[in-house]
Amino acid sequence: MSKILVSGGTGYIGSHTVVELQNAGFEVAIIDSLANSQIDVIDHIEQITGKRPEFYQFDLKERHDTRAVLKELDNIDAVIHFAAYKSVGESVANPFKYYRNNLQSLMNMIDGMNRNHVRHMVLSSSCTVYGQPDVLPVTEQSPVKPADSPYGSTKQISEQIIQDAIRSGLDMNAIALRYFNPIGAHESAKIGELPVGEPNNLVPYITQSVAGVRGQLKVFGNDYNTPDGTPIRDYIHVVDLAKAHVVAIKRLLEGKNKANYEVFNLGTGTGNSVLEVIKTFESATGQNVNYAVTDRRAGDIEKVWADTTLANTELGWKAEKSLADALRSAWNWEKNYRNI
Ligand code: UDP
Numbered sequence: 180m181s182k183i184l185v186s187g188g189t190g191y192i193g194s195h196t197v198v199e200l201q202n203a204g205f206e207v208a209i210i211d212s213l214a215n216s217q218i219d220v221i222d223h224i225e226q227i228t229g230k231r232p233e234f235y236q237f238d239l240k241e242r243h244d245t246r247a248v249l250k251e252l253d254n255i256d257a258v259i260h261f262a263a264y265k266s267v268g269e270s271v272a273n274p275f276k277y278y279r280n281n282l283q284s285l286m287n288m289i290d291g292m293n294r295n296h297v298r299h300m301v302l303s304s305s306c307t308v309y310g311q312p313d314v315l316p317v318t319e320q321s322p323v324k325p326a327d328s329p330y331g332s333t334k335q336i337s338e339q340i341i342q343d344a345i346r347s348g349l350d351m352n353a354i355a356l357r358y359f360n361p362i363g364a365h366e367s368a369k370i371g372e373l374p375v376g377e378p379n380n381l382v383p384y385i386t387q388s389v390a391g392v393r394g395q396l397k398v399f400g401n402d403y404n405t406p407d408g409t410p411i412r413d414y415i416h417v418v419d420l421a422k423a424h425v426v427a428i429k430r431l432l433e434g435k436n437k438a439n440y441e442v443f444n445l446g447t448g449t450g451n452s453v454l455e456v457i458k459t460f461e462s463a464t465g466q467n468v469n470y471a472v473t474d475r476r477a478g479d480i481e482k483v484w485a486d487t488t489l490a491n492t493e494l495g496w497k498a499e500k501s502l503a504d505a506l507r508s509a510w511n512w513e514k515n516y517r518n519i
Pocket of ligand 1: 360379380381382384396397398399400409410411412453476479480
């Protein structure tokens with residue numbers, strides 16, 4: 180049985196991926212600083228899968244801790260590296276925090292892997308690397324645009340760090356997965372998205388607003404060049420996304436990768452506007468969303484959705500769940516978390 184080390188494994192996408200890895204028969208060890216997640220996620224993972232992942236709480240910025248844990252875990256076959264700060268707004272206000280954390284942690288992880296002969300890594304990347312694309316849908320060949328935020332920069336630089344590490348001669352295979360907009364929660368409603376403080380993202384804002392934890396949802400602008408004037412994104416169910424990580428890990432472990440470094444877009448291939456998300460949420464859950472259109476949010480791009488051909492053909496992976504499934508699961512998670 181192969182063993183996978185998941186950094187950031189108690190976070191939103193990390194925890195869903197741990198569940199899918201365990202369901203697929205992998206052993207899992209998690210590293211997380213708990214800077215942005217809760218320890219009881221481990222209990223919830225165990226409730227879902229019947230298996231308790233190993234857990235190490237420390238900060239990957241600490242190089243010696245990283246080396247020591249990787250040494251202690253001397254039977255790791257591959258790493259999935261999620262651990263990173265992810266708030267766009269906070270990264271603009273505090274760029275060094277983002278560069279220091281997101282880049283140092285990755286370099287320490289690669290260093291620890293190299294010293295302990297772990298050769299395979301799946302990296303969590305983002306469609307933010309494309310900025311506002313000139314051509315839609317976005318393929319992996321679309322140009323990487325200058326990032327709008329230090330957060331976005333750290334994703335671009337993280338991809339570059341891995342490529343440079345490989346070019347320097349490190350014996351390493353890596354797959355970078357560029358996520359579009361992950362939403363939703365596990366069908367058990369035991370794990371889901373739990374932003375610290377006021378949510379920045381659309382779907383947690385909707386569910387918290389409907390739950391009465393937040394006020395009215397602000398729709399940031401309806402004067403974009405889109406059919407209903409609101410921006411378009413490719414919203415992908417987090418469980419579909421998690422399953423893609425299992426496929427990527429198997430590809431590496433089975434030696435099916437075609438290069439030392441590969442990149443895949445992970446989306447549904449369909450774009451939906453903010454108003455479509457609200458309407459779909461209402462019809463999927465029977466709840467009303469209280470919203471008002473306000474000014475645009477600085478830095479928002481107009482429209483982006485994925486060309487998923489490469490992931491479909493090369494990974495043999497395809498998003499299976501609908502937008503309504505994802506929104507219903509997000510609401511079920513919110514209700515369960517708030518005891519509604
Ligand atoms: N959005 C909104 N109100 C909110 C949060 C987001 O209208 O409270 C819009 C935002 O302008 C964007 C879309 O929802 O068009 C998705 O935003 P999110 O922050 O979830 O993802 P990202 O902008 O990073 O793609």
